[in-house]
Amino acid sequence: MTMTITTTPTVPNKEIIEILGLARGSTVRAKHIGRDLLAIFKHIFGGEILAYTELQEQSRNQAIERMKAEAKSLGADAVVNVRLTTAMIMQGTAEILAYGTAVKLK
DSSP, X not given: OXXXXXXXXXXXXXXXXXXXXXXXXXXXXXXXXXXXXXXXXXXXXXXXXXXXXHXXXXXXXXXXXXXXXXXXXXXXXXXXXXXXXXXXXXXXXEEEEEEEXXXXXX
16 A cells, blocks of 8 residues: 555545654755856846756655655554645755654554
């Protein structure tokens, strides 16, 4: 059975029978000097900074995978109320955190 991940407090057509606790996963990423140079040009001329978009996508996916692994270690079938946050750790470095409530389903 694959783990259900949802931003809602319930899983449609499923009953939550036990709350196992908080499941979280995070990653800390730093910018790359080459990407920064490209970002400067994009800032001047406009447009999407594709390298940063890809970095954020990879970071979110890694944080979610780590959250799922923690939920699995708790014996969860699903993680509900999933949220993502980003916080700057230091100049040029950010943490991406995925968290939610690990639950058992009937």
